[in-house]
Amino acid sequence: MTNSRAVVARGKGEPVTVETIVVPDPGPGEAVVRVQACGVCHTDLHYREGGINDEFPFLLGHEAAGVVEAVGAGVTDVAEGDFVVLNWRAVCGSCRACRRGRPQYCFDTHNAAQPMTLADGTPLSPALGIGAFAERTLVHSGQCTKVDPAARPAVAGLLGCGVMAGIGSAINTGQVGRGDAVAVIGCGGVGAGAVAGANLAGAAEIIAVDTDATKLDWATELGATRTVDASRADTVEAVRELTGGNGADVVVEAVGRPETYTQAFYARDLAGTVVLVGVPTPEMQLELPLLDVFARGGALKSSWYGDCLPSRDFPMLVDLYLQGRLPLEKFVSEEISLDGVEHAFSRMDKGEVLRSVVVV
Template sequence: MVYEVQGVVVRSKNAPATIETILVPEPGPGEALVDILTSGVCHTDLHYKQGSISDDFPFLLGHEATGIVSGVGPDVTNIAVGDRVILNWRAVCGTCRACAKGKPQYCFNTHNATQKMTLRDGTELSPALGIGAFIEKTLVAAGQCTRVDTESDAAAIGLLGCGVMAGIGAAINTGEVQRGESVAVIGCGGVGIAAIAGAQLAGATTIIAVDIDQAKVDMALSLGATHGVNSRETDPVEAIRALTGGNGADVVIEAVGRPETYRQAFYARDLAGRVVLVGVPTPEMMIELPLLDVFGRGGSLRSSWYGDCLPSRDFPMLVEQYARGRLNLDAFVSERIGLADIESAFEKMHAGTVLRSVVELS
């Protein structure tokens, strides 16, 4: 059987996102069919639209999603029809060198559905991050589905599928923030504020939010930061040092992805401190640092891929923290919209007026 459903497609670079009829096949071996409940509008979707990730158009957008499993392939055992799941783009293979080392969170061979979803004329679609969730029903690899509690707000927990997990994981998994440590986060968009939430969850006692936009600093202060720095008005390196006894922060998380902010992060950490890059740079960006400073400051410089998360481990734990009131995922849901509102959501994202617009399909 082939299902005809509605989904959001971008056909060429910077073309408008349009609602199209999409053909979705029955799941084959290792695959699952998921009825989408919610999907967050993420910067990655905008990058696909702009052609800055690849030119494999047309793209089926959307990936930060929750849904209900409505079909599984014959060999699927990790999920069953009726399960509520969060979708992820790290379906670990179990056999690559990272998995063999017992570090599946760094799996080098994550996989997606084998079959393709298509337009009515047979044109194959490239689903964003192997998911494609701005659609009523999508086809994914079964390993991209993590079963979670059915009572939590789908719009809130679905954001763990990408940006919120990237930020929380940058603090907890990559930065390994410990109780009582100081943390500075440079860049207070959705990922940066999620890093602040992660630092708070880990027990950091000093959490410094840095941004050039005072409104974002104020939002960060309302969501867990203990101090705010407007870096348009104040040198952030000096401000972070002043707030940490003149030493610098134990962990500095760079959530912008630019050379100038990475340099700030490098010099704003304490001796033997950790720098975590979770902001995504563009290919042409370069940075130059004195090698003696790299040596002399010690510590570590780390990059965080998807918050170094393992969905099967991290998603249920964070959903439980949300259910207990220790992780305010509701605050990340700025608005709830329909499929027809996605272009408007991209404009709001670009203007920085939302943390997340969330598409609700059921």
């Protein structure tokens, strides 16, 4: 076992602390990864605020890239020295989704069996089964996805969560095609990823919708062709006007609120697709006229992790980045140390950054 510095959330709403944790040697099916970079995702803030569950203390961080330092018995998919992006969909291969050839929906994903602990032996709950605001972390080997080591860790690690969720919501879930008109409502990290994904897929029109001018600028840099300031214009009317009165072929809702979902529903063309990738809170309710659901046709979809399959999608997207076709570096607003995570939460909450990235 080894000691590592790591970012820990000890209680609901309490500022995070940098502490020494104990990382066990890898057991069967496990791997220890030396973390090189980890993005600060809103999900980590949800953990700190008790919005996921109350299994404190949490070891935060999950959007990470690093190098495999050691593997346990039976591990054959990765080896010491491999450069990997960590994922929270280590497919089991045997659940009903996997058996039906849909591993991107795996219902029984793997995590490390052994707990990492505080110095006094208190078990830690790693965020999304990863816990990567740390010098080292213990994961299941299936959570390690090998990618081209030529990619900068601060960039590659972003595929571990938010950026992949956004790109995948457009490409995998929304199945955006060449020449499509796409609208993205909410242009934070995930929505910006959806813009980049729609651009990569060859959409002819990409309409970015937000109330924050800075986020609309970010979306433009990532491929948006038009922008709508939702604080000044009616979103549905604006999207229809920009699409010849028809509405968009695909609308990605990256906010996760009933109001913006309703806008997405009516901003799409007949037989168009709505993709919900924004995460709602438990108390939210949605009401739509059932006749409109029927009459407008098309598809209403939810996107889990961008419906990604890490073993397929991470290497492909890293290759596209290295070819200059996917500008992942534009998502990195700043690089910080482990000690800067609490301040990064504040900046993220205020919408001042697209992604802060911890470089270890």
